[in-house]
């Protein structure tokens with residue numbers, strides 16, 4: 708696609724993406740009574756007035772030995788991903804968690820112990836699953852990538868007070884369209900990573916967003932996650948997800964300094980709400 712400048716990209720993002728969750732107004736979810744199952748408050752009103760500063764902490768191995776924990780925790784809200792822990796890593800990643808984005812493997816694969824693990828308690832949860840592009844919701848419901856629907860329903864019944872949302876596939880694919888439209892290459896037809904999805908969600912919920920180790924700092928490493936020994940540079944560059952293109956796009960929107968990027972792996976992004984386009 709055509710190469711746009713930072714300010715144009717912000718306006719594109721604002722115009723083309725609206726956070727959307729499965730709200731029970733569409734089939735098959737309406738017949739299944741989801742309108743009463745989902746949280747009564749829409750995700751974009753989860754915090755009023757909106758969060759001022761937010762941190763997004765990716766799970767990359769390069770955050771090890773960063774000593775970024777205190778800086779991360781100084782934000783009003785902190786977003787983390789999947790099964791990324793804080794315990795034992797506080798110095799580098801902090802210990803505050805306000806929201807967690809989880810993919811459908813987390814709720815369906817037994818090793819994650821979704822129903823009993825404290826990682827998924829006392830935080831707002833945003834769950835997503837890679838539905839096929841423009842598949843209808845019934846086809847997705849019958850054949851999700853990993854079964855997310857029964858664990859979601861069970862959890863809503865057990866913990867109705869916990870803010871817990873399923874991201875709408877159209878929201879996920881609108882992000883893919885946006886990445887493709889601003890990239891010269893043909894990107895793989897797979898959804899964006901949880902990281903990219905989470906950053907856009909936080910740009911909608913917060914006035915300012917600090918993202919840590921999405922673009923790797925000088926600590927860059929092939930260590931996949933800070934909490935595991937597994938090494939694979941596809942974790943950072945992408946294989947299934949169009950991760951490299953997600954990163955190149957957001958780097959063009961960075962409002963922070965090259966210093967912050969190199970030393971902290973920190974991108975500074977503006978929230979979308981107050982943007983005048």
Ligand code: NCC
Nearest residue numbers: 765766767768788789810812900901902903921931942943
């Ligand atoms: O690894 P994952 O992602 O949980 O990481 C969360 C987000 O952090 C960013 N990241 C991570 C590692 C790294 N070296 N560099 C990074 O930039 C990415 O933006 C990433 O999205 C996912 O996106 O949901 C993903 O989930 C894992 C896995 O399912 C979960 O961790 C649960 O075990 C996927 N791995 C596998 O399926 C094997 C991964 O592809 C994407």
